Amino acid sequence: MTDSSPVGERPQLAPPVDDSGALGWMRRNLFSSWLNGITTVVLIAAIGWILSGFLEWAVFTANFTASVGSECRDQGACWALIREKYRYIFFGSFPYEQHWRPLFAVIAMLAMLVLSADRRMWNWRLLVIWGVGSFVTFLLMFGQIHIPLSLFLFVALVVGGVGMSLRKAVADAGEMNAYRVLAAIGFVGLALRIAGILPAWSLDIAPLSYVETSLWGGIPVTMILATYGLAFAFPYGILLALGRRSNLPLIKGLCVGFIELIRGVPLISLLIMASVMLPLFLPSGTTIDKFLRAQVAVILFAGAYIAEVIRGGLQSLPKGQFEAADAMGLNYPQKTLLIVLPQAIRVVIPPLINTFIGFFKDTSLVLIIGIFDFLNTANQALVDPNWAGFPAEVYLFAAFIYFIFCYSMSRYSKYLEVELNKGTRR
Amino acid sequence: MAAKAVRDLSKNASLIELKSVNKWFGQFHVLSDINLDVKEGEKIVICGPSGSGKSTLIRCINRLEEHQAGDIIVDGVTLSNDVKNIEAIRREVGMVFQSFNLFPHLTILDNLTLAPIWVKKMPKKEAEEVAMALLKRVRIPEQALKYPGQLSGGQQQRVAIARALCMRPKIMLFDEPTSALDPEMVKEVLDVMIELAGEGMTMLCVTHEMGFASGR
Ligand SMILES: Nc1ncnc2c1ncn2[C@@H]1O[C@H](COP(=O)(O)OP(=O)(O)OP(=O)(O)O)[C@@H](O)[C@H]1O
Ligand SMILES: [Mg+2]
Numbered sequence: 001m002t003d004s005s006p007v008g009e010r011p012q013l014a015p016p017v018d019d020s021g022a023l024g025w026m027r028r029n030l031f032s033s034w035l036n037g038i039t040t041v042v043l044i045a046a047i048g049w050i051l052s053g054f055l056e057w058a059v060f061t062a063n064f065t066a067s068v069g070s071e072c073r074d075q076g077a078c079w080a081l082i083r084e085k086y087r088y089i090f091f092g093s094f095p096y097e098q099h100w101r102p103l104f105a106v107i108a109m110l111a112m113l114v115l116s117a118d119r120r121m122w123n124w125r126l127l128v129i130w131g132v133g134s135f136v137t138f139l140l141m142f143g144q145i146h147i148p149l150s151l152f153l154f155v156a157l158v159v160g161g162v163g164m165s166l167r168k169a170v171a172d173a174g175e176m177n178a179y180r181v182l183a184a185i186g187f188v189g190l191a192l193r194i195a196g197i198l199p200a201w202s203l204d205i206a207p208l209s210y211v212e213t214s215l216w217g218g219i220p221v222t223m224i225l226a227t228y229g230l231a232f233a234f235p236y237g238i239l240l241a242l243g244r245r246s247n248l249p250l251i252k253g254l255c256v257g258f259i260e261l262i263r264g265v266p267l268i269s270l271l272i273m274a275s276v277m278l279p280l281f282l283p284s285g286t287t288i289d290k291f292l293r294a295q296v297a298v299i300l301f302a303g304a305y306i307a308e309v310i311r312g313g314l315q316s317l318p319k320g321q322f323e324a325a326d327a328m329g330l331n332y333p334q335k336t337l338l339i340v341l342p343q344a345i346r347v348v349i350p351p352l353i354n355t356f357i358g359f360f361k362d363t364s365l366v367l368i369i370g371i372f373d374f375l376n377t378a379n380q381a382l383v384d385p386n387w388a389g390f391p392a393e394v395y396l397f398a399a400f401i402y403f404i405f406c407y408s409m410s411r412y413s414k415y416l417e418v419e420l421n422k423g424t425r426r
Numbered sequence: 427m428a429a430k431a432v433r434d435l436s437k438n439a440s441l442i443e444l445k446s447v448n449k450w451f452g453q454f455h456v457l458s459d460i461n462l463d464v465k466e467g468e469k470i471v472i473c474g475p476s477g478s479g480k481s482t483l484i485r486c487i488n489r490l491e492e493h494q495a496g497d498i499i500v501d502g503v504t505l506s507n508d509v510k511n512i513e514a515i516r517r518e519v520g521m522v523f524q525s526f527n528l529f530p531h532l533t534i535l536d537n538l539t540l541a542p543i544w545v546k547k548m549p550k551k552e553a554e555e556v557a558m559a560l561l562k563r564v565r566i567p568e569q570a571l572k573y574p575g576q577l578s579g580g581q582q583q584r585v586a587i588a589r590a591l592c593m594r595p596k597i598m599l600f601d602e603p604t605s606a607l608d609p610e611m612v613k614e615v616l617d618v619m620i621e622l623a624g625e626g627m628t629m630l631c632v633t634h635e636m637g638f639a640s641g642r
Contacts, residue, residue, distance in 0.1 A: 324527035329516035
């Protein structure tokens with residue numbers, strides 16, 4: 001029977017019933033044919049067998065309470081080991097009674113990361129979040145921070161200079177004057193400091209006892225290496241990628257050379273160079289903190305990889321986008337920041353986060369040069385003769401913690417893709 | 427290379443002057459001794475076979491392509507490698523492309539206000555008013571907050587025209603503005619262009635729309 005009444009007057013019908021209940025779904029997807037049914041049954045049996053074996057070991061016969069390793073013999077998983085050692089695994093050799101400090105440092109970093117994951121924060125707020133977050137983190141970790149005057153002067157110079165060049169087009173006279181004053185103060189101050197006229201003043205904030213980096217360990221170390229490694233490597237990688245596409249042969253050559261050189265050596269050898277060879281070249285008496293050297297090595301290494309990912313995004317942009325931006329009279333920084341990078345980065349979010357996840361795990365290579373990151377402290381927990389012989393428990397635990405971090409990043413990548421492409425697809 | 431000028435209206439000063447302009451792509455001589463003189467308010471239609479260098483010619487005028495010999499003078503400024511000159515000329519010259527080239531990550535409104543805000547230092551509010559007025563003129567003000575990917579081809583090209591007009595250019599360059607469009611959308615874009623011509627805009631247009639070219 002056909003309905004010949006005008007479209008607007010036809011009765012509203014319910015959509016066709018779809019049998020998407022659990023049973024319907026199973027019938028359609030798991031038991032649609034004989035072969036499918038058999039495969040399903042066999043796989044479920046196999047998974048069940050493995051899972052029950054694992055649960056037997058990890059839960060039913062596991063020992064949660066032993067006070068020494070020998071009590072765990074001939075039983076399931078010895079989780080008592082984790083119970084005994086978790087403070088060391090998480091915080092390394094940081095003074096025991098001060099463990100609240102790395103704990104809150106980790107919380108501060110997590111808060112900083114979660115806040116900056118929100119797109120609404122991607123403006124001046126991001127600077128505030130990272131400024132406060134980093135200050136709290138390092139104050140807790142070090143206990144005392146000495147900020148030299150020249151750092152303030154340097155920041156004033158950079159902020160003033162960047163403001164003067166980038167905001168030229170949009171700032172009013174008052175704002176421009178503020179940038180000029182900042183840059184002038186920074187420049188004159190630094191000049192006087194270098195000439196030795198200004199003394200080496202520094203701002204001392206010392207509410208807690210000092211803990212040097214060689215005592216740091218565990219989760220805070222892994223998080224600092226990864227967070228600041230990627231936070232610096234990202235803009236640096238963008239600059240490298242832009243440099244590689246530059247028309248100026250010198251800049252292009254430098255960037256290509258750097259990327260190829262860094263990509264051509266393993267991270268381990270870079271770390272060893274930073275820890276063993278770099279001190280040989282430095283004038284005797286000067287020392288650069290080993291932790292800082294490892295951090296720089298990670299930044300350099302990650303930067304080269306990120307640069308290549310970003311370059312892929314730059315190349316995917318149609319030529320017309322550059323031409324349209326040129327034809328409107330945008331200059332190079334405007335074109336790059338407003339048109340090119342926002343589009344290029346959107347395209348490469350999946351490989352970019354993939355690189356980030358890889359680097360988060362690669363930070364564990366610093367154990368080669370004796371830095372106690374999370375995997376290394378987990379490793380050290382096995383050395384105790386009282387608890388010898390339970391590597392599976394410790395590594396499973398470490399793997400679980402790594403997985404939480406990496407899986408969060410992976411989910412975030414998914415969210416970001418959807419969020420940034422809102423409206424831009426039909 | 428055949429340039430057919432539809433001369434009318436004014437006998438004012440030249441806005442664009444090309445003096446024996448030459449350009450090569452490698453060994454290939456694309457533009458040989460081109461002379462052209464465009465007065466204020468004139469509309470020039472450029473026709474010719476495919477590959478004859480029509481696009482190259484108008485892209486030389488705002489330095490998307492670099493010419494190798496001869497002089498190009500736009501509104502009294504001689505094109506050279508001087509970035510200041512190039513930027514000055516680009517502020518006076520709007521361009522509409524065959525493939526629209528809207529910025530897909532920005533809303534229609536942001537596409538329009540970008541250049542006025544960043545190049546002309548216009549306050550945001552004022553730029554938005556100008557943009558909305560122009561969107562009304564090309565008859566799609568209701569699309570202001572959508573993204574380019576959500577518009578039809580004809581709508582996108584009208585946005586592209588409005589985007590170029592936002593800078594209040596003295597000259598508009600069109601490179602086959604209708605050839606990427608379905609036939610039923612060609613008219614809506616041509617109507618906007620004809621209206622613009624009627625208002626006295628100086629226009630250089632590469633097109634195969636002979637109805638439009640004959641000047642109606
Ligand atoms: N970047 C380039 N490098 C080398 N040759 C080019 C380049 N751009 C254009 N050409 C050549 O120059 C000639 C003129 O190109 P142009 O795009 O100006 O032609 P056109 O007249 O606009 O043609 P159409 O009507 O197909 O758009 C063509 O033969 C083309 O192959
Ligand atoms: Mg062409």
